[in-house]
Amino acid sequence: xRNGFFSIAILAAFMATFSARTVxxxxxxxxxxxxxxxxxxxxxxxxxxxxxxxxxDSNADxxxxxxxxxxxxxxxGDTDDQIIDxxxxxxxxxxxxxxxxxxxxxxxxxxxxxxxxFGALGLVLWFRRRTTTSTExxxxxxxxxxxxxxxxxxxxGESD
Amino acid sequence: MTANLxxxxxxxxxxxxxLAVIFWSYLGEIRDGKSIQDLPSALIDxxxxxxxxxxxxPNDKGFDSASLKGKVSLVNVWASWxxxxxxxxxxxxxxxxxxxPIYGINYKDKVEAAKGFLSELGNPYKxxxxxxxxxxxxxxxxxxxxxxxVVDTKGHIRYRHVGPIMADDLANKIRPLIKALSx
Numbered sequence: 001x002r003n004g005f006f007s008i009a010i011l012a013a014f015m016a017t018f019s020a021r022t023v024x025x026x027x028x029x030x031x032x033x034x035x036x037x038x039x040x041x042x043x044x045x046x047x048x049x050x051x052x053x054x055x056x057d058s059n060a061d062x063x064x065x066x067x068x069x070x071x072x073x074x075x076x077g078d079t080d081d082q083i084i085d086x087x088x089x090x091x092x093x094x095x096x097x098x099x100x101x102x103x104x105x106x107x108x109x110x111x112x113x114x115x116x117x118f119g120a121l122g123l124v125l126w127f128r129r130r131t132t133t134s135t136e137x138x139x140x141x142x143x144x145x146x147x148x149x150x151x152x153x154x155x156x157g158e159s160d
Numbered sequence: 161m162t163a164n165l166x167x168x169x170x171x172x173x174x175x176x177x178x179l180a181v182i183f184w185s186y187l188g189e190i191r192d193g194k195s196i197q198d199l200p201s202a203l204i205d206x207x208x209x210x211x212x213x214x215x216x217x218p219n220d221k222g223f224d225s226a227s228l229k230g231k232v233s234l235v236n237v238w239a240s241w242x243x244x245x246x247x248x249x250x251x252x253x254x255x256x257x258x259x260x261p262i263y264g265i266n267y268k269d270k271v272e273a274a275k276g277f278l279s280e281l282g283n284p285y286k287x288x289x290x291x292x293x294x295x296x297x298x299x300x301x302x303x304x305x306x307x308x309x310v311v312d313t314k315g316h317i318r319y320r321h322v323g324p325i326m327a328d329d330l331a332n333k334i335r336p337l338i339k340a341l342s343x
């Protein structure tokens with residue numbers, strides 16, 4: 001258990017250094033607050049060469065260029081939204097690793113809730129049907145048949 | 161009761177069929193030979209970015225966005241180090257011979273290497289701009305090389321092709337589009 005914890009901690013430490021290494025020292029801004037904003041922005045921008053990495057993680061050439069562009073615009077005084085708009089205008093909404101909530105992404109964001117709703121609805125219907133069938137009880141004819149069966153086994157049980 | 165039961169049986173089938181239709185329609189793009197990694201350009205039907213690039217050699221006239229108006233033209237982003245650019249080059253030469261104005265954006269290239277590429281394979285370009293930093297390519301939303309844009313008479317981007325232009329791209333997409341836009 002302790003060993004497992006240590007190996008995970010070591011792995012996490014390695015992974016932290018790997019992700020930190022992609023941003024080259026020459027790219028890092030002097031202002032730590034701007035640099036922090038740059039990191040946060042780049043973590044939500046997709047590298048279009050690798051497509052499943054952010055530009056913060058990727059060492060592709062284009063990712064590096066985009067990191068530099070993000071930092072240049074930050075130093076020029078752009079807001080976070082202006083920078084995101086700048087990149088989206090050129091590469092489309094696909095560059096956003098977290099898709100925006102709008103009419104086109106309604107199904108994407110609402111889908112899980114919709115599935116949950118249908119599941120809950122199905123569950124409610126299923127339980128309701130089960131309880132109604134179980135409280136119906138036996139008809140007079142069924143009672144008679146059951147009694148006959150019970151008598152039959154009782155007789156058989158004695159003979160055994 | 162029986163109506164409910166029937167619905168309960170058929171609902172999963174209906175859901176699975178609906179999903180199958182959705183997935184199949186998405187797969188359609190792959191069946192048509194398109195890679196899922198080919199992204200639509202965000203700039204379709206929008207004006208081409210404004211830029212001014214120097215030539216490969218300092219005394220060349222270079223290439224700026226003003227030259228894109230008036231005639232349907234092609235903008236080809238290429239580099240001497242890009243192998244697919246070499247592969248598509250004969251088709252670019254072919255289009256130039258057909259009279260289509262083609263402009264080149266020479267992406268992050270060395271002067272001698274770019275000149276060597278053109279003298280070896282031919283120069284189809286009306287003008288070439290050297291984008292040494294890759295900034296103009298970002299303005300065009302370029303993410304792979306080569307990329308080719310079809311620009312209409314008003315200077316609006318109408319089509320973007322990612323990767324080398326092959327014979328069927330030329331015959332089925334680019335030539336018909338240029339013809340339609342030239343009317």
